[in-house]
Amino acid sequence: MNAAIRPAAAAELSAVGALVALSFDRLDANHYLVPDGGDRLRVMGDYFTLYTEHAAGHGRVDVVPGADGPAATAVWFDRTGKTPEPPSYHARLAALAGPYLERFRALDELFDTHHPDEPHWHLAFLAVHPGAQRRGLGGALMAHTHAELDAAGVPAYLEATNGDNVRLYRRHGYTDMATFEIPLPDGTPFFRMWRPAS
Template identity: 90%
Template sequence: MSATVRPAAASELAAVGALIALSFDRLDANHYLVPDADDRLRVMADFFTLYTEHAAGHGRVDVVPGPDGPAATAVWFDRTGKMPEPPSYDVRLAGLAGPYLERFRALDELFDTHHPEQAHWHLAFLAVHPWAQRRGLGGALMARTHAELDAAGVPAYLEATNGDNVRLYRRHGYADMAPYEIPLPDGTPFFRMWRPAA
């Protein structure tokens, strides 16, 4: 399929959150956050939608359209200035996480502790629907923002979730940071990566 990249419409943000949850459903981190498979897609879709809505006002949400909604998405935060929390974050997180709240708080603490202080853009989520994977859509989504960041002299940061993703990001100019592996309480690692402006 062609990789037509465009900004997500406000009416698409919940569908973007659901796409990320589906795309990430097999990740060890998602299984840590919501161990019960019956709850996982619902809780994670709400969680990703919360952040996707926030990114729409404090960064960028791009999509590649598919026949029945977004086929792929990139969710970015502009961290060149102060980044506020999503409105009513603690209340909203407690409401969506339910019995898994402490696990989400552990994720927040992990990311907050290890987030770079240097000005950058943060690629929070890059997700492709399972039927559309390995067609270059993730690369096309990154290329759109990377070109603008390079022109402005702004680096990018992300937390990769597994070796396949690390290899993809290395092909697009990201390099390992120190510390590189940052683990959740159960040992599930994320991998910190940085892309200097070209």
Template identity: 55%
Template sequence: MTTVPALRTAGEADIDNVADLIADSFDHIDVIHFLVPDPDLRRPVTRDWYRLYVEHAIGGAGQVVMTADGAAAAVWFDRTGAPSEPEDYDKRLAELAGEHLDHFQHLDRQMEARHPTDPHWHLLFLAVRPDRWSQGLGSALMDHTHARLDAEGVPAYLEATSEQNRKLYRRHGYTDMIPPVIEVSAVAHLYRMWRPTQNH
């Protein structure tokens, strides 16, 4: 019997810790390898990129929910109205990405072109510290926000990063969209998934 972890809403003091957590848990993902092929540069560059979005969500564009022990976090964005981007995004992205800027811009274009237009909440990052994988932390974080979204009648959307993740998300009510795949590169794919409101 897995104990459901204590959860809390992240605040400004958590921004750097959540960015570090995402960097630790996403290092193996094909899309992240596409963004920064050099393994020595990958973590510092992508960590600063994650931080932009964590800061933006916590600043009012969405919500970040995390386990009380900091081992897992979910970064959500409210897309029930007009979408927004982090402050000074283009300038800050150019500064952090450096020679990899075209890769980040390519990913942004691919994701935004295929983003659903119906009102929803977007789960951009679901991160669990690698030594805590397969302990139900990601599921607990999703269940927490899904319960609120269901009560409000709001669907959810995400881009899965692997076939294994697609299986997890299907268990939480997500289904493949048409077309399902965002081909970021020849070997790096994202999978568009939509979760209609669930009636419990």
């Protein structure tokens, strides 16, 4: 599909965070992080916005525009060098997470413990609005950045959230890592995947 991919504008970053929260709302990991459905979209939207704003300065945030905001997004971090944590991260996380803070800290510990050391780009979030799914937008967003990474000889890494996503990423060149399944404290798994530069 010929998606009209462009970098997100600064004014769009909160809308990108909200899109990721909406797209991920049914995921088991989001239900672990924020068990109360009445809080989930708000808290997760703020959380994803925090990281999306940081990625805009330490990677890239691409969007496919839709009629009422972004229809799809890919949020990447450049991990070929040292990437700092977001400014005032711990205070901001505590403020947005509220009573769910320990759950977010468990997620941070899980990801930090299992993040690869080799230089790479990290696909943190790939999200498509529920009304725009199954149109190839996610694949187009990945291909857009993969072409640049391949030209530069840079691999990519991600944590997939379920079996359907694992199969999608395998189709785009990602392979299962040696430590593949990494679980949250309640057993909800993420799946570590690596894409060598081709």
